[in-house]
Amino acid sequence: MSMVKKLSVWIGYLVVLLILPRLFDSILAISILNQMAIGIVFALSYNMLLGQGGMLSFGHAVYFGLGGFMAVHALIMIESETAYFSILLIPLIGGAFGLIAAIFIGSFSTHKAGTVFAMISLGIGELIAASSLIFVSFFGGEAGISGDRTFGPLFFGVDFAQDLEIYYLSAVWVFIATVFMYLFTQTPSGRMANAVRDNPERAEFIGYSARRVRFISFCASGLFAGIAGGLFALNYEFITDESLNAITSGRVLLMAYIGGLGYFIGPIVGAVILTLMNSLLSNYSDLWLLYLGIMFVLTVMFLPRGFAGFIMMHQVVWLRGNLKSLILPYLITGIPAAIFTSACIALVEMSHLEEEVFHYLGLELDPSATLTWIITIAIAAGSFYATRRSVGQLSDAWESANSFPDSEDR
Amino acid sequence: MLEVFIFATLNGLVTGLLLFMLASGLTLIFSMMGVLNFAHASFYMLGAYFAYSISQYMGFWAGLLFAPIIVGVLGAGVERYGLRRVHQLGHVAELVFTFGMAFLIEESISFFWGTDTKNYRYPDILNFPLFTLFGQEFSAYRGFMIGISIAIFIGLYYVLTRSRIGIIIQAAITHPHTVANLGHNVPLIFMGVFGVGTALAGVAGVIAGPVLTTFPGMAAVLGSIVFVIVVIGGLGSLAGAFIAALLIGLLQSYAIASDVGVPDLLNLLGLSFERSHPLNDLWTLTLPQVAPILPFLLLVLVLIFRPTGLLGKREQ
Numbered sequence: 001m002s003m004v005k006k007l008s009v010w011i012g013y014l015v016v017l018l019i020l021p022r023l024f025d026s027i028l029a030i031s032i033l034n035q036m037a038i039g040i041v042f043a044l045s046y047n048m049l050l051g052q053g054g055m056l057s058f059g060h061a062v063y064f065g066l067g068g069f070m071a072v073h074a075l076i077m078i079e080s081e082t083a084y085f086s087i088l089l090i091p092l093i094g095g096a097f098g099l100i101a102a103i104f105i106g107s108f109s110t111h112k113a114g115t116v117f118a119m120i121s122l123g124i125g126e127l128i129a130a131s132s133l134i135f136v137s138f139f140g141g142e143a144g145i146s147g148d149r150t151f152g153p154l155f156f157g158v159d160f161a162q163d164l165e166i167y168y169l170s171a172v173w174v175f176i177a178t179v180f181m182y183l184f185t186q187t188p189s190g191r192m193a194n195a196v197r198d199n200p201e202r203a204e205f206i207g208y209s210a211r212r213v214r215f216i217s218f219c220a221s222g223l224f225a226g227i228a229g230g231l232f233a234l235n236y237e238f239i240t241d242e243s244l245n246a247i248t249s250g251r252v253l254l255m256a257y258i259g260g261l262g263y264f265i266g267p268i269v270g271a272v273i274l275t276l277m278n279s280l281l282s283n284y285s286d287l288w289l290l291y292l293g294i295m296f297v298l299t300v301m302f303l304p305r306g307f308a309g310f311i312m313m314h315q316v317v318w319l320r321g322n323l324k325s326l327i328l329p330y331l332i333t334g335i336p337a338a339i340f341t342s343a344c345i346a347l348v349e350m351s352h353l354e355e356e357v358f359h360y361l362g363l364e365l366d367p368s369a370t371l372t373w374i375i376t377i378a379i380a381a382g383s384f385y386a387t388r389r390s391v392g393q394l395s396d397a398w399e400s401a402n403s404f405p406d407s408e409d410r
Numbered sequence: 411m412l413e414v415f416i417f418a419t420l421n422g423l424v425t426g427l428l429l430f431m432l433a434s435g436l437t438l439i440f441s442m443m444g445v446l447n448f449a450h451a452s453f454y455m456l457g458a459y460f461a462y463s464i465s466q467y468m469g470f471w472a473g474l475l476f477a478p479i480i481v482g483v484l485g486a487g488v489e490r491y492g493l494r495r496v497h498q499l500g501h502v503a504e505l506v507f508t509f510g511m512a513f514l515i516e517e518s519i520s521f522f523w524g525t526d527t528k529n530y531r532y533p534d535i536l537n538f539p540l541f542t543l544f545g546q547e548f549s550a551y552r553g554f555m556i557g558i559s560i561a562i563f564i565g566l567y568y569v570l571t572r573s574r575i576g577i578i579i580q581a582a583i584t585h586p587h588t589v590a591n592l593g594h595n596v597p598l599i600f601m602g603v604f605g606v607g608t609a610l611a612g613v614a615g616v617i618a619g620p621v622l623t624t625f626p627g628m629a630a631v632l633g634s635i636v637f638v639i640v641v642i643g644g645l646g647s648l649a650g651a652f653i654a655a656l657l658i659g660l661l662q663s664y665a666i667a668s669d670v671g672v673p674d675l676l677n678l679l680g681l682s683f684e685r686s687h688p689l690n691d692l693w694t695l696t697l698p699q700v701a702p703i704l705p706f707l708l709l710v711l712v713l714i715f716r717p718t719g720l721l722g723k724r725e726q
Contacts, residue, residue, distance in 0.1 A: 056502050058509075108714050115446060116717055118505060119641050123709035126634050130703040134695065246630070250513065257506055290521050293514035300507045301492060304499045352521065 010179065017171040021164055030163045032279045034235045037170035038228050039271030041177045043255040044264075045224035050253075051261035052185060053217040054197030055110070056118045059125025060225060060252050065244030066101045066128070067094030067226025069139060071233035075147030086153050087160060091173050091230030098226015099219060106218035110211055113200065129245035144240030147233070163235075170231050177227055182264060184220055193217045254292070258299050260306025269308050287352060291345075322401040329397035336386035343380035350376070413544035418667035419660065424552050426659025427559030431614040432632065433639040433651040434566060435607030441583050441646035442603050445493070445501060448508035451633030452515035453608040457481045457615025458624045459523055462530040470533040478612035485608025489601050512629065520626045532620040555617050562613065563652065570648070579603060583646075638709040644722025653720060658705050665704055671696030 020033055042064055049055045071094040077083040109120040132139040139145070149166070150159045160166055184190045192213045195203045200210040233239055242248065251274070259270020274292075281288040303310050317323050346360055350367040358365040365372050436450045460480050461473030488511060496507040532551045539547035570576040582589045582599050590596045615628075622628060639658055643650030672695045712719060 050502070054502070056505060112717065114501065115505075115645070116713060119446075119637065120710060120713050122634060122637060123706045123713065127703055127706040127710060130706065134699055134703075135692070246634075250509070253506070253509065254513075287517075287521060290514075290517040293510065293517045297492070297507065297510040297514050300503060300510050301495055304496075304503055348521075 013178070014175050017175055018168070021167055025164075027163070028279070030167055032275060034163060034167050034170060035279065036272055036275045037167065037174045038231045038235060039255060039275050040174055040268050041224060041231060042228035042252050043259065043267035043271040044178060044181050045221045045228060046252045046256045047261060047264075047267040048181065048184070048193075048217055048221040048224070050256060051263075051266065052190065052197065053113075053193045053214060053221075055113050055121075055214060055218065057121040057249070058118055058246070058253070059121040059123075059128070059249050060221075061244050061246070061248035062105070062125055062128045063098040063101055063222040063225035064229040064232070064248060064252070065132075065239070065241075067098035067229030068233045068239045068243050069145065069229075070094055070097035070226075071230040072145050072147045072237075072239050073138075075149055075151075075233065075237070076145070078152040079148050084152065086155055087149050087151075087234065088155055088169065090149075090234050091227045094230025094233060095223045095227035098229060099223040101226075102219045102222020106215050106222070110214040110218050113197070113210075113214065125244075125246060125249055129241060132241040132244050139241060139244075142241065144238055146238035149234055149237055160234075166235055170235065173227065173231060177224055178268075181220075181224060185264065189213065189216045189220075254296055258296060258306055260308030260310075260312075262305050263308040263312060266306050266308035270306065273307065285349060287348065290348070317401045320401070325401050326397055329394045333387060333390040333394045336383040336390065340380055340383035340387055343376055343383060346376050347373075347380065414667050416543060417548070418663045420548060420552070421667075422660035422663030423656070424555050424659070425663060426656035427556055427563075428614055428618050429632070429636060429639055429659055430652050430655035431559055431562060432611050432636045433643070433655050434563070434648060435610040436636055437640050437643070437646055437648055437651045439604055439607045440640065442579075442600055443493070443497075443504075445504040445508065446637065446640070446645075447604075447607075448505065448633075449488070449511035449515060450508075450608070450611055451629040451636055452512045453481050453485055453611040454615040454618070454632065455519060455626070455629040456484065456515060457612030458530065458619030458628065459519055459528070459615075460612070461616040461619060462528045462624055463523075465530065470531075474613075474616050477616050478609040481612030481615070482605040482609030485611075486601050486605030488608075489604035493604070494597070494600075512633070516626055516629060523626075525626055528619075528624040530619045530624040551621070555621070558613075558617060562610065566610075566648075635705050638705045641709055642712045642719055644719030647719065647721040650719055650721030658708070661704055661708070662701050665697045665701035668697045671699070 021030055024030075024033070042060075045063075046057070046060050049057050049060065071090045074083065074090055074093045075087065078085065078087065105124055109117060109124065133141060150161050158165055160169060192203060192208050193216075196208070196210045196213045203210055203213065229239075229243065232243065255270040255274045256267045257270070258273060259268065260266030277288060277292060281291065285291070299306060305312070314323065314326075317326060342361065346358075346365065349360070350358055350365065350372070353367050356366070356368070358367050365376075367373075432450060432454055436447055439445070439447050439450070457477050460477035461470075464473040464476055492507060492511070493504065496503050538550050541548055568576075570580065578589065578594055579599060582594070582596055586596050589599075619628075622631070635658065639654045640651055642657070643652070643654035672692065
């Protein structure tokens with residue numbers, strides 16, 4: 001890519017970040033955007049470990065949470081006037097604390113990648129999460145600790161009391177963090193992280209210590225996770241032990257994996273998808289976590305490179321100009337698949353519903369009538385059969401769109 | 411003092427043996443497939459829930475018989491249609507897949523059984539004190555738990571070392587290709603071991619459900635501790651898992667039963683701190699308070715100083 005093209009991508013990213021609250025300006029939308037901002041930085045920092053460094057962590061929330069707790073403590077210090085600085089710098093404090101924690105923990109956990117690393121990260125994660133309930137004066141026990149972001153020097157007269165103001169602050173931080181995380185992938189450290197991920201032995205043969213390379217990635221990842229924690233502290237003004245424990249660690253794994261590990265934009269996609277599901281779907285159905293679980297397992301099984309990977313799969317086809325030939329096959333398989341999915345969701349929801357009438361896709365279904373069930377099951381079975389039958393033509397079309405032009409063209 | 415010690419030992423034994431029942435399946439699966447099954451504790455939870463539902467209609471003993479079978483079949487299905495497919499994508503994908511399964515199973519249980527705690531009780535036959543010591547009763551059900559755990563341990567040991575199928579399994583662990591060349595269906599063996607491993611977890615769930623309460627978070631309570639045991643014992647080592655399970659069970663039980671803490675240590679050293687000291691939480695820490703984090707502390711220490719675990723083999 002040429003320099004101009006690269007630069008325009010970044011400028012486009014910044015413009016999108018800044019223009020979004022103009023397009024979606026309801027209170028709900030702003031709060032979703034704030035959550036996305038936190039999620040994007042956090043998921044990108046996780047991808048530095050897993051996607052780029054090959055280190056599967058089950059305790060990444062430790063750095064997020066410790067950064068967040070320190071940030072809330074910094075807010076309290078500003079409020080009590082023991083410290084005097086602008087809250088613009090709060091994410092930096094979170095990042096610094098995340099970095100310190102990562103230097104300490106990484107010094108012994110990065111000896112090995114793979115299962116050993118995963119287990120140490122799990123142990124550390126549980127250890128810190130359980131300790132947080134013991135050390136009440138720092139972590140605030142089960143209630144957590146809270147601060148107030150409106151103190152300290154004003155920034156051109158803005159006191160950041162509004163969520164929208166915090167969003168613009170977060171957006172700038174998200175942009176800075178994304179730029180630096182991207183630049184990190186271009187440094188020798190970032191490149192060597194990929195090499196160590198793929199083959200640590202060969203990386204050592206050319207003179208790099210695999211452990212040192214992992215350690216550097218690990219620290220950088222802790223830094224950015226801490227920044228995300230700082231953004232969390234600024235947005236919610238309180239933090240509890242949930243930000244440290246396995247729930248948050250699992251969520252960031254889901255974000256990064258569903259988005260796509262191998263691609264830089266993957267975690268961004270994942271953070272956006274998961275935040276939207278979290279905020280919007282939970283309004284419609286209290287079963288959304290079940291759907292999320294199903295979606296996650298299906299992603300691991302059928303889309304190992306995530307949504308970003310699915311999109312990037314089409315690069316070759318697109319460059320050959322064959323994308324048009326795939327539209328019809330996609331529709332032939334996609335429509336019955338969509339019908340099958342919605343029929344299944346209807347079945348799941350109806351079996352769980354307490355109300356008399358089930359409003360679904362503009363229809364009014366009666367869950368107590370046997371006929372409704374029979375029809376829905378019939379639709380599900382029929383569309384499943386149609387999907388199964390049509391997969392063959394899709395993979396044929398895929399093959400021919402990807403294959404080199406044959407002799408008939410010559 | 412003595413009575414506290416004896417009861418702490420007995421309770422530690424109950425927990426330790428229960429943990430071993432979970433850990434044995436997990437470590438068998440690990441040595442076969444090289445993947446740590448994150449969903450293992452979820453199969454334990456499924457065991458408890460199936461047994462609860464069956465016991466509603468047919469009583470506790472039917473649950474003890476059928477629930478592990480259902481769980482084992484489900485486990486084999488997960489291996490056949492899920493894990494085997496993901497296996498080609500590498501270890502990280504496998505680990506992430508089992509993590510996703512754990513998540514999915516927990517949500518499915520909330521869907522089918524609801525999020526409330528189930529009133530799953532042990533049978534009236536076993537509802538009497540087995541013996542009374544220093545005025546404290548030891549319930550027959552806990553004795554039953556110890557008995558069934560030991561029976562399973564002996565049975566497993568016998569099958570693995572003495573029977574023909576056990577020898578084939580052991581061979582398939584180290585030399586899968588040779589075993590396949592001798593005409594054995596190795597994928598089928600893998601599926602069988604996965605099924606039996608999850609069924610063992612199911613048994614643990616059936617007998618632990620009435621004591622440790624049956625609720626959708628019960629997998630999360632034990633899940634990570636079972637990992638700790640398998641890693642401390644040495645990945646793939648059944649004997650190591652046994653030692654580590656008892657160690658963790660007893661350690662936690664003693665820590666909870668004890669009443670010493672940092673204040674006693676400070677008294678011994680002749681030190682004292684004001685309540686307003688910034689590290690007050692540290693100076694008032696007691697052993698029962700830190701009991702939940704002891705296994706993880708041990709895990710981190712073992713992984714730093716002896717990454718192969720107690721009885722693990724040297725890594726290749």
